[in-house]
Amino acid sequence: MVDVVAVFLKSCYHYSGKCEKHYSYDPRQSRIVPYSRDLPIGIHLRGDVYNVDKTVVAISGLEFVGDRQLVVEVELSTVEKVVVGNFSIKMYRYAVEGWKHEKQAWAIAYSVIKRYNLSNVSDYVIFPHYFRGRKAKYDAMFVIAFAKNELEQVELWFRRSVVDLLAPQKEEKKEGGEEKSIEELIKEVEELVEGPEELSLTPAVPPATQVTTAVVTDVEVERLRKELEELKEIVEKRFDEWAKKQGLVKAKLVVFDLPTEYLRSTTKYEKNGETVMETKILKLDPARLRTLRKTFYTVLHKLAYKVDGLWILRHNADLSELNEVMGELHRILVENNISEKRTINLVDVYLPKDYVVEGLKEYIEERRMVLRDVQTKLETVLKLSERRRLEKELSNLLDEVKRLEEELRYLSS
Numbered sequence: 001m002v003d004v005v006a007v008f009l010k011s012c013y014h015y016s017g018k019c020e021k022h023y024s025y026d027p028r029q030s031r032i033v034p035y036s037r038d039l040p041i042g043i044h045l046r047g048d049v050y051n052v053d054k055t056v057v058a059i060s061g062l063e064f065v066g067d068r069q070l071v072v073e074v075e076l077s078t079v080e081k082v083v084v085g086n087f088s089i090k091m092y093r094y095a096v097e098g099w100k101h102e103k104q105a106w107a108i109a110y111s112v113i114k115r116y117n118l119s120n121v122s123d124y125v126i127f128p129h130y131f132r133g134r135k136a137k138y139d140a141m142f143v144i145a146f147a148k149n150e151l152e153q154v155e156l157w158f159r160r161s162v163v164d165l166l167a168p169q170k171e172e173k174k175e176g177g178e179e180k181s182i183e184e185l186i187k188e189v190e191e192l193v194e195g196p197e198e199l200s201l202t203p204a205v206p207p208a209t210q211v212t213t214a215v216v217t218d219v220e221v222e223r224l225r226k227e228l229e230e231l232k233e234i235v236e237k238r239f240d241e242w243a244k245k246q247g248l249v250k251a252k253l254v255v256f257d258l259p260t261e262y263l264r265s266t267t268k269y270e271k272n273g274e275t276v277m278e279t280k281i282l283k284l285d286p287a288r289l290r291t292l293r294k295t296f297y298t299v300l301h302k303l304a305y306k307v308d309g310l311w312i313l314r315h316n317a318d319l320s321e322l323n324e325v326m327g328e329l330h331r332i333l334v335e336n337n338i339s340e341k342r343t344i345n346l347v348d349v350y351l352p353k354d355y356v357v358e359g360l361k362e363y364i365e366e367r368r369m370v371l372r373d374v375q376t377k378l379e380t381v382l383k384l385s386e387r388r389r390l391e392k393e394l395s396n397l398l399d400e401v402k403r404l405e406e407e408l409r410y411l412s413s
Contacts, residue, residue, distance in 0.1 A: 021045045025076070027166055032238055041165055044075040057092055057145075059124060060116040064092035064145050074154060076161050083161045089150045092124075096141040102130060103355050105141035107308040110349060112143060114255050119347050123148055127350075248350040249411065254304050254311040254322075256344040258293055259333065261286035283336055292332070296325045296344075301400055305407065307359030313346070314407045357411050364404045371397040 025041035026033050032043065047070060054067040068091040076083045096112060099105035109128035113119055118126045124145040131140045240250060264283040269276055303317040313319075326344045374397060378390045 018046070018048045020047075025162060027162075040078055041162065042075075042077045044077070046073040046075075047071065052090070055090075059092075059094075059126075059145060060118055060121060062094050062112075062116055062118075062143075064094045064143075066090050066092040068093070072154070074158065076158070076165060078165050081165055083165060085154070085157045085161070087150070087154050087157075089146060089154075092145040092147075094143040094145070096128075096143060099141060102139070102141075103308075103352075103358075105130060105139075106352060106355060107310065109141055109143055110253075110310060110351075114253075114347070118143065125151060243350045247353055249353040249356055251349055251351050251356060252313040253347045253349055254300060254313060254344065255347050256296075256311075258296065258329070258344075259284065259289060261289045264336070284332065288332065292325065292328055298396075299325055301396075302403075305360055305363045305404055307356060307363060312351075312356065312360075314403065315410055319346075353411065357408070360404065360408050360411065364401060364408065367397060367401050367404065371401060 021044075022035040023032050023043040023045070024034065024036045024039040025031070025043060026039050027041070033039070035042065050069045050071065052067060052069045054065055057064050057066060069088055070091055071086070071088050074085045074087070094112070096105060096109045099108050106128065109130075113126065113128065125148055126143060126145045129142050129144045131142060133139050243250065261282055261284050262280070266281045268279045268281065270279070271277075299321045300311060303319070303322060304311045304313045306312075322344070329344065371394065374390055374394045378387065378394060381387050381390060
């Protein structure tokens with residue numbers, strides 16, 4: 001529900017005003033799905049955007065400006081009951097500058113996210129957003145941030161409300177025939193769940209928006225557990241469907257910062273008359289690091305392609321070789337007690353499909369040019385060892401171009 005609401009709020013901001021979306025909740029699958037009259041719970045989202053006094057928050061060293069308040073009303077309904085929750089969520093924006101066209105704007109935005117490690121920020125949901133104005137001159141590129149704790153309030157309220165709507169309608173009575181209070185019923189449900197603190201079923205919204213509360217059966221408790229486990233999968237599927245309609249394609253970036261042999265090195269200077277001798281004392285084995293870098297780039301060309309400085313994995317890439325390189329890098333740093341971040345990460349992103357396809361076409365042409373250069377050299381080289389090296393390089397390039405052409409056909413389909 002967190003990402004569903006985040007995407008909805010971004011839509012409200014994009015159109016600078018009121019917006020609405022309809023979904024349904026399928027209790028058999030524990031999923032949020034497209035609206036259907038056949039499902040027991042309907043979900044109606046309404047949103048609006050308001051200008052508020054500007055505040056500034058620092059996220060990973062960047063200043064995000066908060067001058068928009070997005071209000072969302074979430075209505076869950078069955079034939080017999082309606083539960084409504086109102087939430088106010090602030091949007092923070094970082095303006096991306098220095099771009100001349102949309103393709104470049106997206107590339108710069110993702111480079112900002114990478115440079116400041118925003119994808120690993122724990123307190124905010126962060127993603128890029130290209131705002132299209134009424135005229136091209138009003139277009140803008142932002143990195144958007146929502147505070148997770150505000151979005152999670154919606155998610156927690158949603159889970160509790162689903163349990164409430166699906167609960168049995170019979171009234172529970174104490175021994176002796178007296179009706180149990182709502183507080184006693186809630187306490188019994190919490191004892192049944194025995195889950196983490198955030199699963200407490202204490203009402204998260206004022207009593208006026210809570211229609212009824214009842215005991216949850218063991219089957220419903222298990223369904224709630226499954227819902228929590230599958231929530232990420234649900235959100236990802238819904239987001240994938242939305243992204244596809246927006247002309248976006250899911251991609252996995254290889255983001256890396258490899259150590260060099262000079263990491264943690266020291267330098268000594270010795271003066272002998274008018275001569276100064278500089279001596280580098282290396283902590284890391286230079287031969288081992290250079291071999292690792294060469295291996296990494298060899299593997300990278302097997303698995304990925306480069307678009308405007310971004311290394312994008314092919315959709316069917318086998319990551320086993322890359323995992324071996326990542327493991328070797330980790331061992332080198334651990335052996336030398338180095339804690340600086342010199343890492344290889346895989347980051348899931350969404351990019352405009354046209355941007356990826358055109359970038360891949362350009363990259364294929366670049367690799368074909370390299371292939372032709374190798375073929376030309378091979379025609380003139382006589383030394384056996386050099387011919388063998390070039391023949392191997394030519395074979396690798398032919399395989400690489402073939403894989404890239406297959407990826408292009410996959411993306412274009």
